[in-house]
Amino acid sequence: MNETEDISKNGEDTHLVSEKSARDFNIRDYLRTSLFPHFLCPGCGHGIALRALLWAIYELDIDKNNLVIVSGIGCSGRTGAYIDANTFHTTHGRPLAFATGLALARPDLKVIVITGDGDCLAIGGNHLIHASRRNLDITCMMLNNEVYGMTGGQASPTTSETRYTTTSPSGSIEPVFDACRLAEAAGAGFVGRDVTLQMPRLKNLLRDAIQYRGFSFVEVISDCTEIFGRKNDLGESPEMILSQKSAMRPSSYGNVVDEPFRPNTLKTGILARNDRPEYGATYRAHAETIQAKGK
Amino acid sequence: MNKQEKPNSITNVLIVGVGGQGVIMVSKVLARLCQRHGFDVKQSEVHGMAKRGGVVFSHVRFGEKIWSPTVSEGNADVLLALEWAEALRWLHYLKPKTGTFIADTQHIVPPFACLKRHRGAEQRYAQETPEEIVSQVAKGYALDATGIATELGNFRVSNTVLLGTLSTALAFDEADWRDTLAELVPPKTIDTNLEAFQKGRDWVEEVKKTPKKEKNTKKPNKIAPYQQQVKIQNDIQQDLIPVITAAWCKGCDICVKMCPERCLKLNTKEVVELVEPERCTGCRICEWLCPDFAIDVVKVPTPLNEEASKSKPASLPETV
Numbered sequence: 001m002n003e004t005e006d007i008s009k010n011g012e013d014t015h016l017v018s019e020k021s022a023r024d025f026n027i028r029d030y031l032r033t034s035l036f037p038h039f040l041c042p043g044c045g046h047g048i049a050l051r052a053l054l055w056a057i058y059e060l061d062i063d064k065n066n067l068v069i070v071s072g073i074g075c076s077g078r079t080g081a082y083i084d085a086n087t088f089h090t091t092h093g094r095p096l097a098f099a100t101g102l103a104l105a106r107p108d109l110k111v112i113v114i115t116g117d118g119d120c121l122a123i124g125g126n127h128l129i130h131a132s133r134r135n136l137d138i139t140c141m142m143l144n145n146e147v148y149g150m151t152g153g154q155a156s157p158t159t160s161e162t163r164y165t166t167t168s169p170s171g172s173i174e175p176v177f178d179a180c181r182l183a184e185a186a187g188a189g190f191v192g193r194d195v196t197l198q199m200p201r202l203k204n205l206l207r208d209a210i211q212y213r214g215f216s217f218v219e220v221i222s223d224c225t226e227i228f229g230r231k232n233d234l235g236e237s238p239e240m241i242l243s244q245k246s247a248m249r250p251s252s253y254g255n256v257v258d259e260p261f262r263p264n265t266l267k268t269g270i271l272a273r274n275d276r277p278e279y280g281a282t283y284r285a286h287a288e289t290i291q292a293k294g295k
Numbered sequence: 296m297n298k299q300e301k302p303n304s305i306t307n308v309l310i311v312g313v314g315g316q317g318v319i320m321v322s323k324v325l326a327r328l329c330q331r332h333g334f335d336v337k338q339s340e341v342h343g344m345a346k347r348g349g350v351v352f353s354h355v356r357f358g359e360k361i362w363s364p365t366v367s368e369g370n371a372d373v374l375l376a377l378e379w380a381e382a383l384r385w386l387h388y389l390k391p392k393t394g395t396f397i398a399d400t401q402h403i404v405p406p407f408a409c410l411k412r413h414r415g416a417e418q419r420y421a422q423e424t425p426e427e428i429v430s431q432v433a434k435g436y437a438l439d440a441t442g443i444a445t446e447l448g449n450f451r452v453s454n455t456v457l458l459g460t461l462s463t464a465l466a467f468d469e470a471d472w473r474d475t476l477a478e479l480v481p482p483k484t485i486d487t488n489l490e491a492f493q494k495g496r497d498w499v500e501e502v503k504k505t506p507k508k509e510k511n512t513k514k515p516n517k518i519a520p521y522q523q524q525v526k527i528q529n530d531i532q533q534d535l536i537p538v539i540t541a542a543w544c545k546g547c548d549i550c551v552k553m554c555p556e557r558c559l560k561l562n563t564k565e566v567v568e569l570v571e572p573e574r575c576t577g578c579r580i581c582e583w584l585c586p587d588f589a590i591d592v593v594k595v596p597t598p599l600n601e602e603a604s605k606s607k608p609a610s611l612p613e614t615v
Contacts, residue, residue, distance in 0.1 A: 022579055023594075026591075027588055027591075028588075031588065036542075036543055036588070037542060037543040037544075037545065037587060037589075038587065038588075040586065040587075041545075042545035042546055042547035042586075042587075043545070043547030043548070043549060043586060044547075044586050045586060046586065047585070047586025047587055047588065048583070048584055048585075048586050051583065051585075051588065196584075197584070199580075199583035199584055200583065225547070236547075236548055236552075237547045237548065237549050237586075238548055238549050238551075238552035238553060241549065241584075
């Protein structure tokens with residue numbers, strides 16, 4: 001199948017949401033309600049992303065006993081703890097490493113990794129590229145809020161240039177990582193990106209990512225209002241999520257006429273999708289042949 | 296009727312409707328027919344901004360010599376309306392004592408007729424019934440042309456049904472009408488159109504035969520097919536309302552700013568409140584964008600317009 005065709009088709013469909021699903025989905029079935037209200041700051045986009053993920057899980061009808069949420073350290077790592085499933089809070093930057101072992105040992109489980117931009121790209125950057133390279137059946141949701149929020153607002157690999165943080169008091173001068181291009185180049189089977197404001201579309205993207213058999217990487221553009229937004233005078237959370245939306249263009253639009261007027265806009269939607277063999281299956285087949293030879 | 300018989304009279308016909316109904320088609324047929332009989336004809340129309348559902352009107356004037364292309368108020372000999380509200384809107388153009396009024400009783404409700412945007416809210420549409428109007432004009436025909444056309448298998452020929460009715464009001468030969476009609480409609484639809492034309496004429500014959508009171512025994516076709524669809528959606532969403540778990544809300548203002556109806560507000564404790572429940576359409580945007588999971592758009596047992604406040608506490612989900 002032609003890849004571009006596939007992408008545009010998915011891009012157009014993703015804003016649809018069925019009324020039945022919206023009505024029947026009760027998020028409290030998937031939350032550890034005794035821990036609420038959660039620890040996230042007012043207006044933190046991680047909560048919206050969490051809802052999208054849980055809704056996608058609901059739509060795919062995944063049994064909570066077969067679902068494992070692996071999360072790292074940081075604001076994003078803590079969101080995993082609110083999910084009423086098998087959750088696994090790991091060391092900084094290593095959720096993908098833990099998830100790799102888990103997915104190889106227990107292929108019957110659905111492994112979803114929740115990680116942040118610092119967790120995934122700085123401390124665990126190495127694990128991201130190798131998880132992408134192997135194409136093991138893991139879904140990785142990276143919540144990108146451009147900052148290390150929990151530790152006090154240090155610059156992360158995705159902090160845009162000229163942005164102020166505690167470690168870049170005169171504006172960041174480092175070039176940023178495009179996490180989706182990194183994962184795609186490293187060989188991830190499914191790569192997507194969306195903003196939290198596009199809620200039903202984000203849910204559909206995550207649903208497609210979870211359904212994909214192989215390593216699927218989804219970057220969710222989230223907002224850190226309390227630290228990053230305040231320091232850079234980006235307004236309250238509504239303004240922040242609206243400006244994030246305006247800085248993105250759906251990939252299905254292609255090279256539209258207004259591109260010259262909107263330079264440096266990031267693409268959203270499904271950015272890459274291929275049919276590389278899934279590593280777990282290859283690994284097991286390989287093990288079987290060796291065992292057969294040994295006999 | 297021909298030029299010699301009525302040398303100095305001018306006939307004004309005003310055809311009104313909404314976009315997509317075929318107003319221009321009817322006026323074209325009429326204008327061509329008049330030209331064939333050697334009349335001077337002027338037709339002027341406004342359809343530019345009509346799109347589908349907007350107002351379209353067409354003035355047709357014919358006689359010995361026509362100067363003005365438009366019909367002035369109170370001067371139309373025939374008012375032909377393809378839609379009921381349009382018929383009422385243009386009624387003052389009709390000649391008070393001698394004008395003929397022909398209208399379809401079909402209702403096409405424009406989106407802005409629904410001022411309250413709550414699901415299932417009542418639409419503000421003309422309340423006048425066809426009987427009322429027909430009794431007030433000199434000569435009135437109100438028929439369910441769309442219903443007749445639907446029976447024929449194609450609702451789009453409703454304008455031809457009305458053309459058939461119009462043909463009885465003007466003194467041209469029936470055969471001429473048919474020829475002109477067949478000439479102008481797409482070749483594939485000639486048979487259906489001629490049949491619809493005949494139905495329109497038959498309807499008038501029937502009305503003339505039966506006593507006046509029994510006119511319009513048929514109920515007007517109030518709901519167009521697409522409106523029925525809308526109604527079904529209304530029934531589903533009518534009774535949705537956001538229920539707020541105050542203990543979880545952190546007052547981030549996202550739902551307040553994103554609500555398309557502006558029916559949420561932060562109170563003095565920085566906790567969101569539903570201040571105008573009657574405006575809520577149940578669109579779920581607040582639920583989806585709440586980062587604190589504090590809003591659940593749920594069904595309330597009774598519709599909002601019937602004392603929703605009483606039933607609200609019963610539907611509150613379990614809170615912590």
